[in-house]
Amino acid sequence: MRVDRKIKASYEHAIDNLDKKEENEQLSEDEFLERANLRSDLQDLLKMEEINWKQKSRVKELQEGQSNTKYFHRVANMRNWHNSLSCLAIDGQVVRDGNVIREHISKFYAELYKENVLLRPKLNGLLQYDSLDHSQRDLIEWDFDEEEVIKALRALDGDKSPGPDGFPMLVYKCFWHIFKVDAMAVI
Template identity: 40%
Template sequence: MARQFKALVESSFPPGGMARGKSPFRFENMWMKTDGFVDRVDSWWNRHSFSGTPSFLFAKKLKEDIIQWNRQEFGNVGRRKKELLGALEVLDAKEGVLGLTETERVERNEARSQVEQLLSLEEISWSQKSRMLCIKEGDNNTKFFHMMANSHRRSNHLSFLEVDGVIYEDGAKVAAQVVQYYKTLYQESEEWRPFVKGLEFDQIGESERGWLERRFEKDEILSVVRDMEGDKAPGPDGFSISFFHHC
Protein backbone atom coordinates (compact mmCIF):
# COMPACT_ATOMS: atom_id res chain seq x y z
CA MET A 1 0.00 0.00 0.00
CA ALA A 2 1.27 3.46 -0.90
CA ARG A 3 2.69 5.50 1.93
CA GLN A 4 0.27 8.16 3.19
CA PHE A 5 1.60 11.67 2.70
CA LYS A 6 -0.89 14.32 3.71
CA ALA A 7 -0.23 18.06 3.63
CA LEU A 8 -2.16 20.21 6.09
CA VAL A 9 -2.36 23.83 5.00
CA GLU A 10 -2.50 26.72 7.44
CA SER A 11 -2.47 30.50 6.97
CA SER A 12 0.26 31.21 9.52
CA PHE A 13 3.32 29.45 10.91
CA PRO A 14 3.26 28.09 14.45
CA PRO A 15 5.98 29.30 16.86
CA GLY A 16 9.30 27.84 15.78
CA GLY A 17 7.80 26.79 12.44
CA MET A 18 9.35 26.71 9.01
CA ALA A 19 11.79 29.46 8.12
CA ARG A 20 11.47 31.16 4.75
CA GLY A 21 14.29 30.69 2.31
CA LYS A 22 15.58 33.25 -0.16
CA SER A 23 12.77 34.66 -2.27
CA PRO A 24 13.06 33.46 -5.88
CA PHE A 25 13.29 35.92 -8.74
CA ARG A 26 9.92 36.85 -10.25
CA PHE A 27 9.70 39.12 -13.27
CA GLU A 28 7.16 41.93 -12.81
CA ASN A 29 5.13 42.76 -15.92
CA MET A 30 4.70 46.33 -14.66
CA TRP A 31 8.41 46.93 -15.35
CA MET A 32 7.65 46.83 -19.07
CA LYS A 33 5.43 49.90 -18.66
CA THR A 34 8.54 51.91 -17.79
CA ASP A 35 9.90 54.06 -20.61
CA GLY A 36 12.98 52.53 -22.19
CA PHE A 37 12.80 49.20 -20.35
CA VAL A 38 13.00 47.07 -23.53
CA ASP A 39 16.05 49.08 -24.66
CA ARG A 40 17.62 48.48 -21.24
CA VAL A 41 17.09 44.74 -21.62
CA ASP A 42 18.74 44.82 -25.03
CA SER A 43 21.70 46.73 -23.60
CA TRP A 44 22.08 44.35 -20.65
CA TRP A 45 21.91 41.32 -22.92
CA ASN A 46 24.66 42.54 -25.24
CA ARG A 47 27.15 43.84 -22.71
CA HIS A 48 27.85 40.52 -20.94
CA SER A 49 29.75 37.42 -21.97
CA PHE A 50 29.11 34.03 -20.35
CA SER A 51 29.67 30.42 -21.23
CA GLY A 52 27.24 27.62 -20.51
CA THR A 53 23.78 26.39 -21.45
CA PRO A 54 21.27 28.82 -23.02
CA SER A 55 19.14 28.82 -19.87
CA PHE A 56 22.21 29.63 -17.74
CA LEU A 57 23.18 32.43 -20.10
CA PHE A 58 19.67 33.85 -20.02
CA ALA A 59 19.43 33.79 -16.24
CA LYS A 60 22.89 35.18 -15.52
CA LYS A 61 22.75 37.86 -18.18
CA LEU A 62 19.49 39.42 -17.11
CA LYS A 63 18.42 38.54 -13.59
CA GLU A 64 21.11 40.41 -11.70
CA ASP A 65 20.82 43.48 -13.94
CA ILE A 66 17.04 43.61 -13.53
CA ILE A 67 17.26 43.12 -9.76
CA GLN A 68 19.85 45.89 -9.44
CA TRP A 69 17.84 48.25 -11.69
CA ASN A 70 14.68 47.58 -9.70
CA ARG A 71 16.46 48.25 -6.41
CA GLN A 72 18.38 51.37 -7.47
CA GLU A 73 16.09 53.08 -10.01
CA PHE A 74 12.57 51.66 -10.22
CA GLY A 75 12.10 51.30 -6.47
CA ASN A 76 9.22 50.09 -4.34
CA VAL A 77 5.87 51.11 -5.85
CA GLY A 78 4.00 51.02 -2.55
CA ARG A 79 6.59 53.16 -0.77
CA ARG A 80 6.71 55.71 -3.60
CA LYS A 81 2.91 55.93 -3.65
CA LYS A 82 2.80 56.49 0.11
CA GLU A 83 5.39 59.29 -0.10
CA LEU A 84 3.53 61.03 -2.93
CA LEU A 85 0.18 60.76 -1.16
CA GLY A 86 1.78 62.30 1.93
CA ALA A 87 3.14 65.19 -0.14
CA LEU A 88 -0.29 65.72 -1.72
CA GLU A 89 -1.93 65.79 1.71
CA VAL A 90 0.50 68.51 2.84
CA LEU A 91 -0.11 70.62 -0.29
CA ASP A 92 -3.89 70.23 -0.04
CA ALA A 93 -3.81 71.30 3.61
CA LYS A 94 -1.65 74.31 2.79
CA GLU A 95 -4.00 75.36 -0.01
CA GLY A 96 -6.91 75.52 2.43
CA VAL A 97 -5.00 77.84 4.77
CA LEU A 98 -2.46 79.93 2.86
CA GLY A 99 -3.03 79.02 -0.75
CA LEU A 100 -0.43 77.58 -3.13
CA THR A 101 2.19 79.27 -5.24
CA GLU A 102 2.31 78.52 -8.95
CA THR A 103 5.34 76.29 -8.39
CA GLU A 104 3.49 74.30 -5.70
CA ARG A 105 0.48 73.88 -8.00
CA VAL A 106 2.76 72.42 -10.66
CA GLU A 107 4.32 70.13 -8.04
CA ARG A 108 0.86 68.94 -6.96
CA ASN A 109 -0.21 68.20 -10.53
CA GLU A 110 2.98 66.25 -11.14
CA ALA A 111 2.48 64.31 -7.90
CA ARG A 112 -1.10 63.44 -8.87
CA SER A 113 0.06 62.25 -12.28
CA GLN A 114 2.74 60.07 -10.69
CA VAL A 115 0.22 58.60 -8.22
CA GLU A 116 -2.10 57.64 -11.10
CA GLN A 117 0.79 55.96 -12.89
CA LEU A 118 1.81 54.08 -9.73
CA LEU A 119 -1.77 52.93 -9.16
CA SER A 120 -1.80 51.52 -12.70
CA LEU A 121 1.52 49.73 -12.11
CA GLU A 122 0.27 48.41 -8.78
CA GLU A 123 -2.84 46.98 -10.44
CA ILE A 124 -0.73 45.27 -13.14
CA SER A 125 1.46 43.72 -10.45
CA TRP A 126 -1.45 42.37 -8.40
CA SER A 127 -3.20 41.18 -11.56
CA GLN A 128 -0.10 39.15 -12.44
CA LYS A 129 0.13 37.70 -8.94
CA SER A 130 -3.57 36.77 -8.93
CA ARG A 131 -3.27 34.98 -12.32
CA MET A 132 -6.91 35.88 -13.03
CA LEU A 133 -6.99 35.87 -16.83
CA CYS A 134 -10.72 36.52 -17.22
CA ILE A 135 -10.48 40.04 -15.74
CA LYS A 136 -8.19 42.63 -17.29
CA GLU A 137 -6.42 45.46 -15.53
CA GLY A 138 -7.62 49.01 -15.99
CA ASP A 139 -11.00 48.67 -14.28
CA ASN A 140 -9.89 49.39 -10.69
CA ASN A 141 -9.68 45.71 -9.81
CA THR A 142 -6.59 46.09 -7.59
CA LYS A 143 -8.44 45.05 -4.41
CA PHE A 144 -9.82 41.92 -6.08
CA PHE A 145 -6.41 41.00 -7.56
CA HIS A 146 -4.84 41.56 -4.12
CA MET A 147 -7.36 39.20 -2.52
CA MET A 148 -6.78 36.48 -5.13
CA ALA A 149 -2.98 36.77 -4.88
CA ASN A 150 -3.12 36.40 -1.09
CA SER A 151 -5.41 33.41 -1.55
CA HIS A 152 -2.77 31.76 -3.77
CA ARG A 153 -0.11 32.44 -1.15
CA ARG A 154 -2.19 30.86 1.61
CA SER A 155 -2.89 27.83 -0.59
CA ASN A 156 0.84 27.38 -1.21
CA HIS A 157 1.75 27.69 2.46
CA LEU A 158 2.71 24.54 4.40
CA SER A 159 2.52 24.82 8.18
CA PHE A 160 3.01 21.16 9.00
CA LEU A 161 2.82 17.71 7.40
CA GLU A 162 1.13 14.48 8.43
CA VAL A 163 2.98 11.38 7.19
CA ASP A 164 1.72 7.92 8.10
CA GLY A 165 -0.18 9.41 11.04
CA VAL A 166 2.81 11.36 12.37
CA ILE A 167 2.63 15.17 12.35
CA TYR A 168 5.84 17.11 11.62
CA GLU A 169 5.99 20.81 12.51
CA ASP A 170 9.70 21.55 12.63
CA GLY A 171 10.88 23.14 9.37
CA ALA A 172 13.89 20.86 8.91
CA LYS A 173 11.81 17.72 9.52
CA VAL A 174 9.07 18.91 7.14
CA ALA A 175 11.69 19.53 4.45
CA ALA A 176 13.27 16.11 5.05
CA GLN A 177 9.89 14.38 4.70
CA VAL A 178 9.16 16.20 1.45
CA VAL A 179 12.55 15.22 0.02
CA GLN A 180 12.10 11.62 1.15
CA TYR A 181 8.65 11.45 -0.40
CA TYR A 182 9.84 12.50 -3.83
CA LYS A 183 12.92 10.29 -3.61
CA THR A 184 10.72 7.22 -3.26
CA LEU A 185 7.77 8.40 -5.39
CA TYR A 186 8.88 6.68 -8.59
CA GLN A 187 10.85 3.80 -7.11
CA GLU A 188 9.57 0.40 -8.07
CA SER A 189 8.44 -1.75 -5.16
CA GLU A 190 6.82 -4.63 -7.04
CA GLU A 191 8.93 -7.66 -7.96
CA TRP A 192 6.62 -8.71 -10.78
CA ARG A 193 5.88 -6.64 -13.87
CA PRO A 194 3.52 -7.33 -16.78
CA PHE A 195 5.08 -8.10 -20.16
CA VAL A 196 3.93 -7.02 -23.62
CA LYS A 197 5.92 -9.58 -25.58
CA GLY A 198 3.79 -11.21 -28.23
CA LEU A 199 1.16 -8.46 -28.29
CA GLU A 200 0.53 -6.64 -31.53
CA PHE A 201 0.28 -2.84 -31.68
CA ASP A 202 -0.54 -0.51 -34.53
CA GLN A 203 2.58 1.10 -35.97
CA ILE A 204 3.12 4.44 -37.67
CA GLY A 205 4.94 4.80 -40.95
CA GLU A 206 8.42 6.16 -41.50
CA SER A 207 7.14 9.53 -42.69
CA GLU A 208 4.99 10.01 -39.57
CA ARG A 209 7.86 8.90 -37.33
CA GLY A 210 10.22 11.32 -39.04
CA TRP A 211 7.75 14.17 -38.62
CA LEU A 212 7.29 13.46 -34.90
CA GLU A 213 11.04 13.25 -34.28
CA ARG A 214 12.01 16.32 -36.30
CA ARG A 215 13.72 19.30 -34.67
CA PHE A 216 11.48 22.17 -33.65
CA GLU A 217 11.73 25.12 -36.01
CA LYS A 218 12.38 28.61 -34.63
CA ASP A 219 9.19 30.02 -36.18
CA GLU A 220 7.15 27.20 -34.64
CA ILE A 221 8.51 27.97 -31.17
CA LEU A 222 7.90 31.70 -31.55
CA SER A 223 4.34 31.05 -32.71
CA VAL A 224 3.60 28.93 -29.63
CA VAL A 225 5.10 31.53 -27.27
CA ARG A 226 3.06 34.34 -28.88
CA ASP A 227 -0.14 32.34 -28.44
CA MET A 228 0.43 31.83 -24.70
CA GLU A 229 -1.19 34.03 -22.06
CA GLY A 230 1.27 36.63 -20.77
CA ASP A 231 0.04 36.51 -17.16
CA LYS A 232 0.36 32.77 -16.67
CA ALA A 233 2.58 31.52 -13.84
CA PRO A 234 6.28 32.08 -14.69
CA GLY A 235 8.70 29.33 -15.57
CA PRO A 236 11.48 28.04 -13.29
CA ASP A 237 13.66 31.01 -14.28
CA GLY A 238 11.06 33.47 -12.94
CA PHE A 239 10.38 35.21 -16.26
CA SER A 240 6.76 35.65 -17.33
CA ILE A 241 5.49 34.94 -20.84
CA SER A 242 4.81 38.68 -21.24
CA PHE A 243 8.55 39.25 -21.05
CA PHE A 244 9.08 37.09 -24.14
CA HIS A 245 6.16 38.80 -25.89
CA HIS A 246 7.73 42.24 -25.53
CA CYS A 247 11.48 41.66 -25.15
Protein backbone atom coordinates (compact mmCIF):
# COMPACT_ATOMS: atom_id res chain seq x y z
CA MET A 1 0.00 0.00 0.00
CA ARG A 2 1.33 3.40 -0.97
CA VAL A 3 0.73 6.17 1.56
CA ASP A 4 -0.60 9.32 -0.09
CA ARG A 5 1.68 12.28 0.61
CA LYS A 6 -1.29 14.67 0.78
CA ILE A 7 -2.95 12.65 3.53
CA LYS A 8 0.28 12.45 5.49
CA ALA A 9 0.84 16.20 5.02
CA SER A 10 -2.70 16.98 6.20
CA TYR A 11 -2.14 15.01 9.40
CA GLU A 12 1.19 16.74 9.99
CA HIS A 13 -0.38 20.16 9.30
CA ALA A 14 -3.28 19.55 11.71
CA ILE A 15 -0.89 18.37 14.44
CA ASP A 16 1.38 21.36 13.83
CA ASN A 17 -1.58 23.76 14.12
CA LEU A 18 -2.62 22.25 17.45
CA ASP A 19 0.99 22.39 18.69
CA LYS A 20 1.21 26.08 17.77
CA LYS A 21 -2.12 26.77 19.44
CA GLU A 22 -0.87 25.06 22.61
CA GLU A 23 2.13 27.39 22.69
CA ASN A 24 -0.21 30.39 23.08
CA GLU A 25 -3.07 28.91 25.08
CA GLN A 26 -4.14 25.73 26.79
CA LEU A 27 -5.83 23.16 24.56
CA SER A 28 -9.33 22.00 25.38
CA GLU A 29 -9.83 18.37 26.26
CA ASP A 30 -11.34 17.71 22.81
CA GLU A 31 -8.39 19.36 21.06
CA PHE A 32 -5.95 17.40 23.19
CA LEU A 33 -7.71 14.13 22.30
CA GLU A 34 -7.91 15.15 18.63
CA ARG A 35 -4.15 15.76 18.55
CA ALA A 36 -3.49 12.41 20.23
CA ASN A 37 -5.72 10.66 17.67
CA LEU A 38 -4.04 12.50 14.79
CA ARG A 39 -0.62 11.48 16.06
CA SER A 40 -1.75 7.88 16.42
CA ASP A 41 -3.22 7.86 12.89
CA LEU A 42 -0.07 9.45 11.48
CA GLN A 43 2.06 6.88 13.27
CA ASP A 44 -0.08 4.11 11.74
CA LEU A 45 0.37 5.64 8.28
CA LEU A 46 4.12 5.89 8.75
CA LYS A 47 4.24 2.29 9.94
CA MET A 48 2.30 1.14 6.87
CA GLU A 49 4.66 3.13 4.67
CA GLU A 50 7.67 1.56 6.37
CA ILE A 51 6.24 -1.93 5.88
CA ASN A 52 5.59 -1.12 2.23
CA TRP A 53 9.19 0.01 1.72
CA LYS A 54 10.53 -3.07 3.47
CA GLN A 55 8.44 -5.32 1.26
CA LYS A 56 9.56 -3.48 -1.85
CA SER A 57 13.17 -3.70 -0.76
CA ARG A 58 12.90 -7.45 -0.31
CA VAL A 59 11.36 -7.95 -3.75
CA LYS A 60 13.88 -5.73 -5.47
CA GLU A 61 16.70 -7.27 -3.45
CA LEU A 62 15.69 -10.72 -4.69
CA GLN A 63 15.27 -9.56 -8.28
CA GLU A 64 18.62 -7.79 -8.43
CA GLY A 65 20.55 -10.22 -6.29
CA GLN A 66 21.24 -7.68 -3.52
CA SER A 67 23.06 -5.29 -5.84
CA ASN A 68 24.03 -1.92 -4.42
CA THR A 69 21.28 0.20 -5.91
CA LYS A 70 20.35 3.70 -4.80
CA TYR A 71 16.89 2.42 -3.94
CA PHE A 72 18.20 -0.37 -1.71
CA HIS A 73 20.54 1.98 0.16
CA ARG A 74 17.73 4.45 0.74
CA VAL A 75 15.53 1.72 2.23
CA ALA A 76 18.38 0.32 4.31
CA ASN A 77 19.21 3.75 5.76
CA MET A 78 15.60 4.74 6.43
CA ARG A 79 15.70 3.49 10.02
CA ASN A 80 18.86 5.46 10.77
CA TRP A 81 17.26 8.60 9.36
CA HIS A 82 14.11 7.95 11.39
CA ASN A 83 16.09 7.61 14.62
CA SER A 84 18.53 10.46 14.06
CA LEU A 85 18.55 13.65 16.10
CA SER A 86 19.42 16.46 13.69
CA CYS A 87 18.60 19.44 15.92
CA LEU A 88 17.80 20.25 19.53
CA ALA A 89 16.48 23.33 21.30
CA ILE A 90 19.03 24.30 23.95
CA ASP A 91 18.16 27.32 26.10
CA GLY A 92 15.67 28.50 23.48
CA GLN A 93 18.15 28.24 20.59
CA VAL A 94 17.92 25.56 17.91
CA VAL A 95 21.30 23.85 17.66
CA ARG A 96 22.26 21.63 14.71
CA ASP A 97 25.89 20.89 15.58
CA GLY A 98 26.10 17.18 16.49
CA ASN A 99 28.99 17.66 18.93
CA VAL A 100 27.15 20.40 20.84
CA ILE A 101 23.99 18.28 20.96
CA ARG A 102 25.94 15.24 22.17
CA GLU A 103 27.70 17.30 24.86
CA HIS A 104 24.43 18.88 26.05
CA ILE A 105 22.69 15.49 26.30
CA SER A 106 25.67 14.03 28.14
CA LYS A 107 25.70 16.92 30.65
CA PHE A 108 21.92 16.72 31.08
CA TYR A 109 21.97 13.04 32.04
CA ALA A 110 25.11 13.39 34.14
CA GLU A 111 23.34 16.09 36.15
CA LEU A 112 20.10 14.12 36.27
CA TYR A 113 21.74 11.00 37.71
CA LYS A 114 24.32 12.75 39.87
CA GLU A 115 24.23 11.54 43.45
CA ASN A 116 23.13 14.17 45.94
CA VAL A 117 25.58 13.61 48.78
CA LEU A 118 23.67 15.94 51.11
CA LEU A 119 20.63 13.66 51.10
CA ARG A 120 22.53 10.49 51.98
CA PRO A 121 21.42 9.29 55.43
CA LYS A 122 24.10 8.79 58.04
CA LEU A 123 23.74 6.12 60.69
CA ASN A 124 26.54 7.30 62.99
CA GLY A 125 26.28 4.41 65.41
CA LEU A 126 22.46 4.29 65.46
CA LEU A 127 22.44 0.64 64.53
CA GLN A 128 24.41 -1.58 66.82
CA TYR A 129 24.06 -5.31 66.65
CA ASP A 130 25.39 -7.94 68.97
CA SER A 131 27.89 -10.33 67.47
CA LEU A 132 27.17 -14.03 67.27
CA ASP A 133 28.99 -16.32 69.66
CA HIS A 134 30.72 -19.48 68.43
CA SER A 135 27.79 -21.80 69.10
CA GLN A 136 25.37 -19.54 67.19
CA ARG A 137 27.80 -19.24 64.29
CA ASP A 138 28.24 -23.02 64.19
CA LEU A 139 24.45 -23.46 64.15
CA ILE A 140 24.14 -21.16 61.12
CA GLU A 141 26.96 -22.91 59.27
CA TRP A 142 25.64 -26.41 60.02
CA ASP A 143 25.17 -28.69 57.00
CA PHE A 144 21.61 -29.34 55.86
CA ASP A 145 20.32 -32.82 56.38
CA GLU A 146 17.95 -34.58 54.01
CA GLU A 147 14.91 -34.05 56.25
CA GLU A 148 15.37 -30.26 56.20
CA VAL A 149 15.71 -30.24 52.42
CA ILE A 150 12.59 -32.39 51.95
CA LYS A 151 10.63 -30.16 54.35
CA ALA A 152 11.70 -27.03 52.44
CA LEU A 153 10.94 -28.69 49.10
CA ARG A 154 7.41 -29.63 50.18
CA ALA A 155 6.76 -26.07 51.37
CA LEU A 156 7.45 -24.68 47.88
CA ASP A 157 4.70 -24.23 45.30
CA GLY A 158 5.31 -26.76 42.54
CA ASP A 159 3.76 -25.07 39.52
CA LYS A 160 5.55 -21.72 39.51
CA SER A 161 8.01 -20.66 36.85
CA PRO A 162 10.86 -23.03 36.08
CA GLY A 163 14.27 -22.60 37.65
CA PRO A 164 17.53 -21.95 35.81
CA ASP A 165 17.67 -25.60 34.77
CA GLY A 166 14.24 -25.34 33.10
CA PHE A 167 12.43 -27.62 35.53
CA PRO A 168 9.53 -26.41 37.70
CA MET A 169 9.74 -27.32 41.38
CA LEU A 170 7.04 -29.96 40.86
CA VAL A 171 9.58 -32.13 38.99
CA TYR A 172 11.88 -32.14 42.01
CA LYS A 173 8.97 -32.88 44.35
CA CYS A 174 7.75 -35.83 42.29
CA PHE A 175 11.15 -37.27 41.42
CA TRP A 176 13.07 -36.50 44.60
CA HIS A 177 14.13 -40.13 44.83
CA ILE A 178 16.04 -39.65 41.54
CA PHE A 179 17.51 -36.20 42.28
CA LYS A 180 18.22 -36.84 45.96
CA VAL A 181 21.83 -38.05 45.73
CA ASP A 182 22.99 -35.29 43.35
CA ALA A 183 21.06 -32.55 45.16
CA MET A 184 22.41 -33.48 48.58
CA ALA A 185 25.96 -33.61 47.19
CA VAL A 186 25.62 -30.03 45.95
CA ILE A 187 23.95 -28.74 49.12
